[in-house]
Amino acid sequence: MMHHEELGHLIARYAIEDGIHATAVPRLSAVRISKPTDPVHSVHKAAICIAAQGRKQVILGQEVFEYGPGRHMLVSVDLPVIGQVIGATETEPYLAVRLDLDLDLCADLLMRVSPPSGETGRGLVISDTPRELVEAAIRLMRLQETPEDIDELAPLIEREMMYRLLKGEQGAFIRRMLEPENRNRNIGRAISWIKENYNRSFKVEDVASLSGMSPSSLHQHFREATAMSPLQYQKQLRLQEARRLIFSHSFDAASAGHSVGYDSPSQFSREYKRLFGAPPQRDIDRLRSEPQRYAEA
Known part of the structure; x- marks a missing residue:
């Protein structure tokens, strides 16, 4: 059995109805959708989403990202996106796992691991899923069979997953999002402030000052990360x-x-x-x- 098929069987076992189902493992959800959906607007949290069956597309600004078995999506900052399941049937539903990121864990690992170099400005990327990452996701899902093991083993498996990401093609992406003086951290501060004060009028100059950036730099890099301006x-x-x-x-x-x-x-x-x-x-x-x-x- 292929690894993504094994992951799909586990997801289907615990997500017997359509929807996003929280698991007993902290921040881990199982997703099942049995037919294509209409576009859904949401704010996607920083997370890794691994597809086991079916296909989904995510629209950020004017860009369309698509993934399915063998591919996964990594989101580094909270992003307003449009998500749509485009490949799903009653007999072969869309199945995926989503793990919301523990950024403190990622930052700790970053001190010990040297990711490869690379460059991307977007806060969302799609990559091929290495076998080792799927295997770790399978073991994380299987912990529901032995809930007494979750407290001790889930943090270890999650740490392994983050290690695999840091050592893989998305390692530079994660490094940029966590380095203290990196512009992505500054953009993260701007995003956090706007989320907390979304119902208030603001000047870009004020948000730039709070983020430690010039207005022009904030505008440029905010758009690179989110495909939209702060306003x-x-x-x-x-x-x-x-x-x-x-x-x-x-x-x-x-x-x-x-x-x-x-x-x-x-x-x-x-x-x-x-x-x-x-x-x-x-x-x-x-x-x-x-x-x-x-x-x-």
């Missing part, structure tokens, strides 16, 4: 949070827009329609009528 990033966060408030908490459109920082209801409706393809109420009605088509994966 566009804020807008994505605002609109996604407003959508959540309307869908999950029954806010009306005007109240949701005001809660996330919009002073003009008409501007909010225009920008909401531009991002999600329909005005707020029609979009929410569509989500509620077919929730499985918009399941995050």
Whole structure:
């Protein structure tokens, strides 16, 4: 049996219904989707996603990234993306594992491991998945069979996975995201500030100062990492949070827009329609009528 097939069997055993299922292992989730989905807007956390079956595409700005068995996605900073499962059936669903990154662990390993050199500005990359990385993911999933072993063995296996990443073709990518004076860390500080203050107006100059960068440097490198400007990033966060408030908490459109920082209801409706393809109420009605088509994966 191929290693990705073995991983797929384990995922299917613990994810018997469609959706993202938290496992007993900290920060490890199993994903199962049994038919293609519509595009789903979300903020993707720093994580590694390893596909065992089916195919998924992720859109960041205007770029499209696609992965399936034998490929994995690594995200280094929180990114507003559009995800869509494009290859899945009832008999062969999309199956994947997702491990949210422990950046402290990565930083500790970085002090001991010398990654290969390389260059990429994006906060998202797709790479071939080495056999050793899949084997480690299999062992991490199998710990659910012996939950008494999780506390002791899960950290060791996760450390091995991060080691494999650092020694592989994404090693330089991880190094850049963790080096204290690296611009990616500065961009990370800017992203964290915007996430915490998404409903407030701000000047790029102020965020640049908080991040230890000049405004022009912040703008350039922020766009390289996220494929959008700081203000566009804020807008994505605002609109996604407003959508959540309307869908999950029954806010009306005007109240949701005001809660996330919009002073003009008409501007909010225009920008909401531009991002999600329909005005707020029609979009929410569509989500509620077919929730499985918009399941995050």
